[in-house]
Amino acid sequence: MTTEVRVPTLGESVTEATVATWFKKPGDSVAADEMLCELETDKVTVEVPSPAAGTLGEIVAKEGETVGVDALLATITEGAAAAPKKEAPAAKSAQATSAPAKSGGDEVKVMVPSLGESVTEATVSTWFKKEGDSVAQDEMLCELETDKVSIEVPAPASGTLTKIIAGEGTTVDASAQLAVISGGDAPAAAPKAEQEGAHGEAYQTPAAGNGSRDVEDAPSAKKAMAEAGISRDQVQGSGRDGRVMKEDVAKAVSAGSSAPQPAAPAQAPRAPVAAEDAAREERVKMTRLRQTIARRLKDAQNTAAILTTYNEVDMTEVMALRNEYKDLFEKKHGARLGFMSFFTKACCHALKEVPEVNAEIDGTDIVYKNFVHMGIAAGTPQGLVVPVIRDADQKSFADLEKEIAEKGRRARDGKLSMAEMQGGTFTISNGGVYGSLMSSPILNPPQSGILGMHKIQDRPMVINGEIKIRPMMYLALSYDHRIVDGKGAVTFLVRVKEALEDPRRLLMDL
Structure with a gap:
């Protein structure tokens, strides 16, 4: 059975996007809701999840191509990834190693719920559960804070909260993974280091600066940098893992500076405070609201x-x-x-x-x-x-x-x-x-x-x-x-x- 991967709704008044990056190539195995590619619009970056588990077939829209809403991006052959005879020995070994982690049931991803029109990110404000806790289906796991409202995230299934990927204070996008729940009452047996290798790095907050040089920048960003005559080092990327997006280039050009943009605007210095008064002050970070x-x-x-x-x-x-x-x-x-x-x-x-x-x-x-x-x-x-x-x-x-x-x-x-x-x-x-x-x-x-x-x-x-x-x-x-x-x-x-x-x-x- 073949499933089509199409361009999702891009938001009010947005009719087209550019395919920035494909995270998979034809023939790769994909899981349901795993990120396949990243689209770039005039305002936001949109990640496209896999609608089903299987094998990625033909990629119709290549990187750099402009596509409209509901355009065909690729196809997925469902069930093809499950055939053991097609797996490499290393893959079989990895699967055998992770088998004990699923003895109580399959792992379930906890994803960021719908944040509303034009809202692309949220901050994890509070976790009500900690790793190793048992959770019931629909029980509240954590609370996200957007610019206007707070959103509670329920557990999609019963089991054990085995991994918290986005800790309190972390800013996550609209399609990010928050945690992992293992079915049944026993926590997953996979070593913590292996879980981090499988999940943690993909959603790690990029380090300050321009990110790793082996990260592929958006094609539209490369074109914009060439037209503006600026180098990659002059632009600070805001995409996944520090990837440079088109809007990052526009910010660098408008700033008119050869230095990377600071992570936050400079704050006006406070008036001097006496030491005895400073000891009695309390500093609290402003909420996003x-x-x-x-x-x-x-x-x-x-x-x-x-x-x-x-x-x-x-x-x-x-x-x-x-x-x-x-x-x-x-x-x-x-x-x-x-x-x-x-x-x-x-x-x-x-x-x-x-x-x-x-x-x-x-x-x-x-x-x-x-x-x-x-x-x-x-x-x-x-x-x-x-x-x-x-x-x-x-x-x-x-x-x-x-x-x-x-x-x-x-x-x-x-x-x-x-x-x-x-x-x-x-x-x-x-x-x-x-x-x-x-x-x-x-x-x-x-x-x-x-x-x-x-x-x-x-x-x-x-x-x-x-x-x-x-x-x-x-x-x-x-x-x-x-x-x-x-x-x-x-x-x-x-x-x-x-x-x-x-x-x-x-x-x-x-």
């Missing part, structure tokens, strides 16, 4: 022309309506009636009138969204995340409350997927839950607007010539002044205020 938050917020300030306008809203009518119907609402819909659904509805109505607040800039174009994917910022122990309520403008109060509560709960538990935090067109941030009275929120790129909610506080207000105590909330709209004018921003905030002070307007679409 915190690093991403810091980078994105700074990028937003550097890119967008952020301006904030303010207003205040009398919450009397919303609070009265909520108090009157909250018990009946919860009884019928099984969800609590909060304030977020009112604000979401009010923003959706206002965005229809001022569509530029719901748009984004793409180069010299303005992209208007005829839908509202509402981001609801949520604080978690790991940092701020923004789950997205898709098509919020089409949902009822009950649908909004259920989805906001469910995604907020999963955000705090670190269970959100990447897809659930992508594609937002506008964001609401509620600093009032922490007691904030006034703030200026920062945009969530590439969005052009974000509404900041704040604490509800009783204040004296003049109503029809009389001073009355009213529950008031300050509202803040931060917007990108490149696309939203002051008039549009103020109009948006006034429409939100009007809808909340007279919720009947929401029912009549006014």
Whole structure:
């Protein structure tokens, strides 16, 4: 039986790739999920695993060739690798040596699960098991941390955790192997050195520098180096085992330096710290999520022309309506009636009138969204995340409350997927839950607007010539002044205020 090896999905807007390296040649035996070749796109490097065990037949797409999505790369003849008469004596000997390791069952690879669209790597944050521990199928083995979410990795089978390949703190790509589980309750009998020779070296973090000179660089990288007139020593490789990729050459050219790029950007020196104070300090490495938050917020300030306008809203009518119907609402819909659904509805109505607040800039174009994917910022122990309520403008109060509560709960538990935090067109941030009275929120790129909610506080207000105590909330709209004018921003905030002070307007679409 012949199995086709085809180009996998390369990611959003990516339609072709270059075959960088083949790790196998025709006639080689391959195991299921073993890496066959490496593809290089404009943005990332993609490893192609074997879809089945067998023998690699014809390689259709050679190194250096450009292929499209789903193009045929090679063929695999299933079962051919199992014929003992084709094995060399050395191979038979090796198989006999490893046989005791499988006496309790076959070895099972623990691979990095799907990380989500556009996410290519993760950091191993915590191992819940250690080598030699017995594990049950679906029991949590370790936790990975990406730029936005934490992902728990379950055991694919029951057995004994015999080898941890990626230790805590190791950065792994989307197709890397994390560990090995041997079936049954007994650990594998193969010597540790042999296991490392079989698995550890393939996923070892490359040493600093340019890597081994016998590593084959990507063909596109070789071409780019020749065109740029730079040598291999002037480029620091980021691929497997220090392999130079096309983007590495671009970085070296743009840097305009003959020295290899440093592994990390130079940090500004700290101010001098007294010895007695330094002894009482604690240094903790920033999580990937915190690093991403810091980078994105700074990028937003550097890119967008952020301006904030303010207003205040009398919450009397919303609070009265909520108090009157909250018990009946919860009884019928099984969800609590909060304030977020009112604000979401009010923003959706206002965005229809001022569509530029719901748009984004793409180069010299303005992209208007005829839908509202509402981001609801949520604080978690790991940092701020923004789950997205898709098509919020089409949902009822009950649908909004259920989805906001469910995604907020999963955000705090670190269970959100990447897809659930992508594609937002506008964001609401509620600093009032922490007691904030006034703030200026920062945009969530590439969005052009974000509404900041704040604490509800009783204040004296003049109503029809009389001073009355009213529950008031300050509202803040931060917007990108490149696309939203002051008039549009103020109009948006006034429409939100009007809808909340007279919720009947929401029912009549006014």
